[in-house]
Amino acid sequence: MPSTTVNGRHLLKNYPSGYPIPGTTTIYDTSERLDLDTVPLNGGVLAKLVVLSIDPYLRNTIKGNAPGSVQLGQPLTGFGIVKVIRSEVPAHSTGDYLSVNGLYHQEYSIFTKDQLSSAELLKADNRLPLSVHLGAAGPTGLTAFAGWKEFAKVKKGDTVFVSTAAGAVGSLVVQLAKLESLKVIGSAGSDEKVKFLKELGVDVAFNYKTTDLRDVLKKEGPIDLYWDNVGGDTLDAALENASTGARVIICGSISSYNHAATSAGVKNLLHLTSKEINLYGLSYFALAPKYDAEFKKTVIPKLADGTFKYLEDRKFGLDQAPQAMLDVQNGGNTGKSVIILSDD
Ligand SMILES: NC(=O)c1ccc[n+]([C@@H]2O[C@H](COP(=O)([O-])OP(=O)(O)OC[C@H]3O[C@@H](n4cnc5c(N)ncnc54)[C@H](OP(=O)(O)O)[C@@H]3O)[C@@H](O)[C@H]2O)c1
Structure with missing residues (x-):
């Protein structure tokens, strides 16, 4: 039977x-x-x-x-x-x-x-x-690493803003930025997540639900690199506060996933021309083959020995x-x- x-x-x-x-x-x-x-x-x-x-x-x-x-x-x-x-x-x-x-x-x-x-x-x-x-040691971490390697093009003294910074992708991005001694601004949706960002060495960590995003970016910017996990109004605010020649890596637009009909569209694309901003669309599937071996060699050991936290x-x-x-x-x-x- x-x-x-x-x-x-x-x-x-x-x-x-x-x-x-x-x-x-x-x-x-x-x-x-x-x-x-x-x-x-x-x-x-x-x-x-x-x-x-x-x-x-x-x-x-x-x-x-x-x-x-x-x-x-x-x-x-x-x-x-x-x-x-x-x-x-x-x-x-x-x-x-x-x-x-x-x-x-x-x-x-x-x-x-x-x-x-x-x-x-x-x-x-x-x-x-x-x-x-x-x-962190798989597709999520590789998304962060590949996007950073391909598009970030950072130089000494740059200021980086990461939204959803305490998330799976965002938390590795902020650590890659801190590894290069850059000034990092990170937003997250709870005080507990903000605490984690501070543990990661994020210079300006704030709860976007209780702190005005534009006030922070105006005070701490201009932003040379924005890693966008959110889209909508957050992307708008980043473009408003971007430096000339800034890069924006579009990784995700989670603010619109559940509100497609009402999501706020980006209104400030004119900043792209006046400030010569470059927008890069990041696709894990496109970049993973190119960076997989380097990711395994350089990032996974740092996760295993505790250098990178997750x-x-x-x-x-x-x-x-x-x-x-x-x-x-x-x-x-x-x-x-x-x-x-x-x-x-
Ligand atoms: N392009 C690619 O190939 C690729 C690959 C992987 C992931 N992604 C994208 O990367 C982003 C992060 O993914 P993940 O896997 O690391 O997820 P995650 O950050 O661990 O989890 C999603 C987080 O999004 C935040 N969130 C949700 N609604 C929001 C809103 N309306 N405004 C602002 N933040 C909001 C929440 O964090 P808070 O509490 O901080 O708000 C939530 O915890 C997503 O947009 C995802 O689609 C893209």
Whole structure:
């Protein structure tokens, strides 16, 4: 008599009109079962989800009729680390850990040989928790490092402004800037996050919910480099307070992800011409191949020996994914949001 195992899944139930609502927008579903010993692999591998990354961009994958949107009733997709349980692929053995982009948010998955082309055999630094290889030592950290290397073009004496500075990407950006002894201004959405920024050596750390952003930038600027995680009015304020020849790295626009219809557009593009400001659009996927090896060689050892600090927002069990989705959108997370499913 075959025994079956529940394959828990994080499914899209309703398209959100604002913030995702746990249990309404996405749900944890236990209706699917599979026999781990006999399920056909068709030349692929069966793997168990070990750590799941909850990233802000996931909100942009559940936008109704938008091209590429997740369909109702389907699992979300994203970054995760899986452990191989059975394999028909010579390159992958039982027990291997794979870092995968584009995996389904479900506890067990079968990957075809083709799907494994976006999976990397994880050579984890065992001084770091496995989960950090999805965050500071993984795609999130590489986003910060690659964007910095490609676009920052800083010089001695520059002033750098980073929004969402205590977040997963932002906290590494501020540390890269401090490594070059630059003046760093960092904004965050809670006093606890501001405290973390001070621990990282941020020169001017402030809570943008209780302190006027323009007052700070006017007093502490002009800004030579702005790392934008937010968009909207924050980007406007940075352009108003930018120096001549400033660079702006557009990494994310989270202020608009949940309020597309009402998000404040950028009004100050005229500053681009009068101040000769350059705007750079950062894409992890475009830059990762170029900087991956250097990142692994230079950044991961600094995370492992404590030179670079990071925070993780850990939740346990895939049933926590709907809440984690909301938290990264409204600032409820402190550090890289990860779901830990299993430590084996
Ligand atoms: N371009 C790329 O390839 C790429 C790759 C990775 C990430 N990103 C982008 O980088 C940004 C940071 O991502 P992350 O993974 O490091 O996430 P994160 O910062 O760890 O979490 C998201 C944070 O965004 C902040 N936030 C939410 N709504 C906001 C609003 N209306 N105004 C200002 N801040 C708001 C919150 O922090 P506070 O409490 O401080 O407000 C929240 O904790 C996101 O925009 C993301 O989309 C881009």
